[in-house]
Amino acid sequence: MAETIYLRGEGGGIHAMDLPxxxxxxxxxxxxxxxxxxxxxxxxxxxxxxxxxxxxRRTGGSQVPGPGQQVTGPPLTEPAKNASKTDWVGWAVVNGADAEEADGMTKADLIEKYSTPSP
Structure with missing residues (x-):
């Protein structure tokens, strides 16, 4: 039997979803x-x-689920520069960006705006 989780959508509705x-x-x-x-x-x-x-486990800042685990949200640590754009969009949203706006930005723009400066 599949595990059921609940998600709040963009419009505020609650949706039951089976995993995966x-x-x-x-x-x-x-x-x-x-x-x-x-x-x-x-x-x-x-x-x-x-x-x-x-x-x-984390690899390069991306969330990598362990056996039987499901990724449940955006990354909690800054993604590596070579991480996917999706990881950078999640990082931007965690740091206060609007999800739609962040999705419309390029990966380079996301890195420039939301990466931590190197010492």
């Missing part, structure tokens, strides 16, 4: 255009991963 998510939905979730919530509309809080489950 279709790629376009997963991409919109990663970009911050959708928000994972509980069935009652309250914010979803990811339960802490136990040592037997394995914590989420």
């Amino acid at each position: 998510l279709p790629e376009p939905i997963e991409e919109r979730l990663r970009k911050g255009m959708l928000q994972r919530i509980n069935a009652d509309g309250t914010p979803y809080v990811e339960p802490p991963a136990g040592p037997e489950e394995g914590a989420e």
Whole structure:
């Protein structure tokens, strides 16, 4: 049986979705255009991963789910310069950008505007 999660859409509606998510939905979730919530509309809080489950691994700032895990939101650390544009859009949204505006920017513009200056 598939696990069901709940997402708040761009218009504010709550939608039940079975995992794994279709790629376009997963991409919109990663970009911050959708928000994972509980069935009652309250914010979803990811339960802490136990040592037997394995914590989420990160490669170059991108979220890489461990076995049986699903990416549930935008990256929490700055993506590497060679990360995908989708990762940079998610990073921009985490840092206050409008999701639609960030999606319309080029990857180079996102890096220029939202990357941390090197020391």
